[in-house]
Amino acid sequence: MRKLLFMGLPGAGKGTQAELLEKFGFKQISTGDIIREAFKNHDKIIQPYEESINNGGFLPDEIIFQLIEKALSKFSEGTKGYILDGAVRTLPQAEYVKEHNLIDTVLFFELTEDTAYERLSSRMVCPNCKKIYSNKTTHCEKCNVDLIKRHDDSHEAIHNRFQIYKEKTEPVMPFLKENFEFIVLDANPSVEEIHKEVLKALEL
Numbered sequence: 089m090r091k092l093l094f095m096g097l098p099g100a101g102k103g104t105q106a107e108l109l110e111k112f113g114f115k116q117i118s119t120g121d122i123i124r125e126a127f128k129n130h131d132k133i134i135q136p137y138e139e140s141i142n143n144g145g146f147l148p149d150e151i152i153f154q155l156i157e158k159a160l161s162k163f164s165e166g167t168k169g170y171i172l173d174g175a176v177r178t179l180p181q182a183e184y185v186k187e188h189n190l191i192d193t194v195l196f197f198e199l200t201e202d203t204a205y206e207r208l209s210s211r212m213v214c215p216n217c218k219k220i221y222s223n224k225t226t227h228c229e230k231c232n233v234d235l236i237k238r239h240d241d242s243h244e245a246i247h248n249r250f251q252i253y254k255e256k257t258e259p260v261m262p263f264l265k266e267n268f269e270f271i272v273l274d275a276n277p278s279v280e281e282i283h284k285e286v287l288k289a290l291e292l
């Protein structure tokens with residue numbers, strides 16, 4: 089099973105590219121989804137933290153990775169691989185995935201901050217199904233409701249995310265390069281072009 093980690097600035101299109109790999113047998117692991125699911129189900133792993141989280145606290149890294157490992161363990165034998173997106177943002181997290189052998193290849197989606205900003209500030213989300221639209225759509229084609237701007241994509245929130253990325257995530261890159269197969273992809277072109285490069289890089 090191939091174990092991929094997608095890295096890159098918010099807006100690099102990591103989630104979209106991960107989705108496009110689904111038909112090639114790859115499963116996408118979204119840390120946010122896993123945590124939300126665990127809360128909904130009152131998962132034993134997070135029970136001791138529920139109260140503190142409800143008061144605005146954060147889950148410790150170790151607990152997040154326990155949830156991820158639990159999700160990974162449910163994959164069937166036939167799964168070609170999985171993609172971790174947004175799971176490694178700090179050095180301790182990178183060290184954890186190395187120690188637990190959770191990834192073997194890093195795909196780094198490289199793009200300029202200007203392009204990332206442009207993409208994030210123009211995208212809209214369906215308030216109903218949560219699908220994100222990055223083109224000029226104003227309506228969710230599935231739910232037939234008006235799209236809204238995500239709070240996460242306000243001018244201030246975007247710059248905040250870039251800042252956190254620079255401070256915490258960028259310094260992780262040397263460690264990732266040293267310890268895993270590290271593939272750099274140009275994330276400036278269109279979704280289709282990047283997808284082609286991803287397939288080439290993974291020899292699919």
Ligand SMILES: [Zn+2]
Nearest residue numbers: 214217228231
């Ligand atoms: Zn919708």
